[in-house]
Amino acid sequence: MKKLFKLLFSRLFFGGVFIVFQVAVLVLTLYYFQDIYAQVQTVFTVLAIIAVLFIVNQEGSSAFKIAWILPIVFMPLFGIPLYFFFGKKRVPERLRERINGMSMRYQEAMRPLLGSGAADAEEDGDARLQSAYLENCAGSPAFTQTETAYYALGDELFPAMLEELGKAEKYIFMEYFIIEPGEMWDSILEILKLKAAQGLDVRLIYDDMACIMRLPKDYPERMEALGIRCCTFHRFQPIPTGTLNNRDHRKICCIDGVTAFTGGVNLADEYINRVERFGHWLDCGVKLHGRAAYSFALMFLAMWDYIREEADDPVAFRPDSAALEGIASDGVVQPYCDSPSDEEPVGETAYINLVSRSRKYVYICTPYLVVDNEIMNALTSAAKCGVDVRMICPHIPDKWYVHLVTRSYYAPLLRAGVRVYEYTPGFIHSKTFVCDDLYGICGTINLDYRSLFLHHECAVWMYKSSAVADMKSAFLDALSKSQEITAENYRRPWYVRLGQSLLRVFAPLM
Numbered sequence: 001m002k003k004l005f006k007l008l009f010s011r012l013f014f015g016g017v018f019i020v021f022q023v024a025v026l027v028l029t030l031y032y033f034q035d036i037y038a039q040v041q042t043v044f045t046v047l048a049i050i051a052v053l054f055i056v057n058q059e060g061s062s063a064f065k066i067a068w069i070l071p072i073v074f075m076p077l078f079g080i081p082l083y084f085f086f087g088k089k090r091v092p093e094r095l096r097e098r099i100n101g102m103s104m105r106y107q108e109a110m111r112p113l114l115g116s117g118a119a120d121a122e123e124d125g126d127a128r129l130q131s132a133y134l135e136n137c138a139g140s141p142a143f144t145q146t147e148t149a150y151y152a153l154g155d156e157l158f159p160a161m162l163e164e165l166g167k168a169e170k171y172i173f174m175e176y177f178i179i180e181p182g183e184m185w186d187s188i189l190e191i192l193k194l195k196a197a198q199g200l201d202v203r204l205i206y207d208d209m210a211c212i213m214r215l216p217k218d219y220p221e222r223m224e225a226l227g228i229r230c231c232t233f234h235r236f237q238p239i240p241t242g243t244l245n246n247r248d249h250r251k252i253c254c255i256d257g258v259t260a261f262t263g264g265v266n267l268a269d270e271y272i273n274r275v276e277r278f279g280h281w282l283d284c285g286v287k288l289h290g291r292a293a294y295s296f297a298l299m300f301l302a303m304w305d306y307i308r309e310e311a312d313d314p315v316a317f318r319p320d321s322a323a324l325e326g327i328a329s330d331g332v333v334q335p336y337c338d339s340p341s342d343e344e345p346v347g348e349t350a351y352i353n354l355v356s357r358s359r360k361y362v363y364i365c366t367p368y369l370v371v372d373n374e375i376m377n378a379l380t381s382a383a384k385c386g387v388d389v390r391m392i393c394p395h396i397p398d399k400w401y402v403h404l405v406t407r408s409y410y411a412p413l414l415r416a417g418v419r420v421y422e423y424t425p426g427f428i429h430s431k432t433f434v435c436d437d438l439y440g441i442c443g444t445i446n447l448d449y450r451s452l453f454l455h456h457e458c459a460v461w462m463y464k465s466s467a468v469a470d471m472k473s474a475f476l477d478a479l480s481k482s483q484e485i486t487a488e489n490y491r492r493p494w495y496v497r498l499g500q501s502l503l504r505v506f507a508p509l510m
Contacts, residue, residue, distance in 0.1 A: 048072050126357040127438070127463045133353060134461060138346045140336035144329040146290030148467035150442065151263070152474035154271040157285040159183060161253060161261055164287070165191045168255045171201035171317065173300040175252040177444075178266035179447035180214040183274050185267045196227030205303060206244045207248045214268070231307045233456075246340050248303065249455040251285075251444050252296050257319040260287055262295035262335070262458055263442055264367075264429045279396040279426020282478060284365075286442040286460055286467055288335070290327040294318060295335040299458060319355070331465035337458040338445065347445040348452045349384055350461060351433060352378045358435045363475040365430040369393055369406040370448035376409070382414035384457035388419075392475070392482055395422035402448070404496075410485055421482035428478065431459075432471055440468040 024243050051072050134140045151157035165172060165188065172195055179185055196202040204223055206215070211232075216222075223230035233248035253261040263285025270484050286503045288296075297317050305312055338346040355362050355378040362382060369391070383389040391413070397403030433441040443459020445451050462468055483489075 004275055032143060056060065063467040089391045123459055124438070124463070127332070130350070130353045130357065130439070130461065131292065131332065131463070134334050134336045134346070134350065137344050137349070138336045138338070142294065142334040143290070143292035143295070144332060144334050145324060145327050146288050146292040146333040147327060147330045148333060148462060148465040149287040149289070150467035150470035150474065151285045151287070152470070152477070153273075154265040154281065154283040154285070155273055156259065157263065157265055157287075158187075158272045161289060162187060162191065164255050164259045164261075165195070165253075167259075168195050168200055170256045171203070173203050173252065173254040173273065173297060173304075174267075175205040175248065175250050175300050175303060176267050177207045177210045177247070177249045177251060178214065178268050179204075179211055180268035182269035184269050184272050188267060192228050193226050202228045202301070203304060204228055204230040205300070205307065206230075206232060209236045209244065209247060212236055228387070228464050231304070233303070233307060245450075245454050246297065247450075247455050249301075249444050249451060250299070250337065250458045252300050252458060253260065253297040254293060254300055256323065257297045258289065258323050260288045260296040260335070261330065262296065262444065262460060264431050264444060277427070278394070278398050281426060282365075282423055282428040282430060284430040284432060284442065284471075284474065286462075288333060288460065290330075290333075291319075291324060292333040292335055292460075296458075299335070299337050303456070332463040333465060334461040334463075336461065337456070338345075338452075339456050340454050340472070345452060347457050347459065348372075348375060350441060350459070351445075351447075354433050354435050354439055354441060354461075355379060355382050355389075358382055358387045358389075360436045361390070362436075363432075363434045363477060364389075364391040364447075365428055365478065366391065366447040367427065367431070368402050368446045368451075369409050369450040370402060371452075372449070375447065376412065377422045379418055380412065383417035385414075389417070390419045390421065390475075390479070392421045392423055392428055394427045394479055395424045395483065396426045398427055407490075410490055414487055414490070416484065420485040421479060422485060423478055425481055430478075432475070433469040434468060438468065439463055440465065440471045442467070442471065457458045 034273055052069050053126060065093045102277055135142065149160070156331040170193060174188075174192075192202050192204070211219075218221075220232060234244070234246065236244075251262050251264070251266060264283045265285045266273045270277045270281050273281050278408045298314055301312050301314060301317065304310065336346060336350070352374060355375075362379075379391075393406055394403065397406075431443060431445055431447075433439075440462045441459055442462075443457065445459050451457055
């Protein structure tokens with residue numbers, strides 16, 4: 001009853017009612033014109049042809065195009081308005097120019113650091129090429145003099161984060177998809193309030209749509225009153241708009257530009273198993289301590305200045321040499337981000353580069369598997385070449401329809417020799433790739449269309465870092481608690497196969 005009451009008086013409910021009202025107006029308008037329905041239908045048919053030609057001529061995934069062409073062709077009266085509001089995956093031009101301008105300004109601040117860690121990858125041609133892609137196409141330099149620590153559970157990451165937050169001396173930047181009051185966030189908030197009272201620059205960004213049922217509308221004002229500068233990404237509006245598709249899915253905690261955390265863990269109690277939602281929640285994160293942490297400070301500032309329309313001086317947040325003294329090199333570390341404001345699929349390409357250059361094994365954890373042909377070809381080709389490709393997905397899903405689509409990809413993967421497992425204790429939210437005891441990627445990027453093409457994301461590519469061995473060990477531990485999917489135990493009734501096939505057509509829209 002409490003949850004129902006909360007829903008009925010939430011912004012989401014009133015926004016939903018307003019959207020339904022707008023749809024009703026559209027339906028009534030069409031009903032009003034029923035006497036000239038044939039003419040209206042003709043107009044919409046012409047518009048559908050124009051829309052289809054427009055979609056076909058756009059760059060991007062063919063699967064995404066087909067998913068929109070079908071409703072436009074068969075239901076033009078509703079398909080065309082839906083595409084107009086939600087189908088354009090690109091950020092509107094005005095916002096694109098603003099966020100790209102901010103990103104370029106901070107990439108310029110990174111330019112003196114470009115190539116600073118690349119020399120350590122020169123001895124390995126594959127590593128050099130992977131690193132060069134992230135540097136050239138994402139403006140993300142490779143670093144040495146950075147220690148790495150991998151946390152296989154949110155339960156382990158949480159106390160480490162509290163410890164590092166308590167050491168902050170200059171600033172704390174936090175950017176998260178989900179924040180919810182509870183043991184985790186309340187403990188962090190106490191430290192943020194203390195540090196703000198001490199005069200530190202404490203800033204917070206969260207995604208408004210993701211937190212619409214978790215935080216009150218005036219939460220940014222409440223934080224500002226505590227001395228914590230706060231803003232939301234793409235404030236929810238009860239008007240259908242394409243920006244609803246573009247969410248800030250990043251998880252960044254950066255302290256003084258010397259220490260940073262990222263990974264799959266949001267700031268809510270299910271991520272540290274204090275509350276149970278879908279069985280045991282398996283999530284992870286990585287800590288960077290050293291020069292590479294500054295990358296996350298600049299990622300945060302680019303987003304902050306985009307939202308607040310400010311212009312911070314990036315040099316003011318660069319750690320001084322004294323703060324970096326005594327920090328050893330732990331392989332090559334390369335933080336990077338991906339944005340829907342450009343046409344470069346950084347997240348997807350980084351994954352494909354790692355898989356296609358694997359020699360012995362690729363171990364993958366992902367909560368969702370809703371992918372295009374490029375990633376499927378990379379995975380199946382590697383397996384057909386004799387690479388040990390293994391993947392762990394959830395056994396208990398958080399979204400049943402996405403899980404159905406995830407399972408629809410099992411058959412072609414199994415036929416190619418990819419070994420697929422489901423984490424039976426619950427839900428696996430980790431997003432990790434580990435390869436050949438050399439490479440690892442840990443971050444926020446799921447193997448689904450939304451993460452790969454629509455959301456703002458971030459991750460860390462690592463080469464010969466100690467965290468890579470820990471990632472492999474954590475994967476094998478999760479593997480021991482997982483059920484392998486085989487041709488024998490993956491028999492589906494015809495109606496399930498049919499439903500999965502239909503859902504896969506619209507998978508890019510999920």
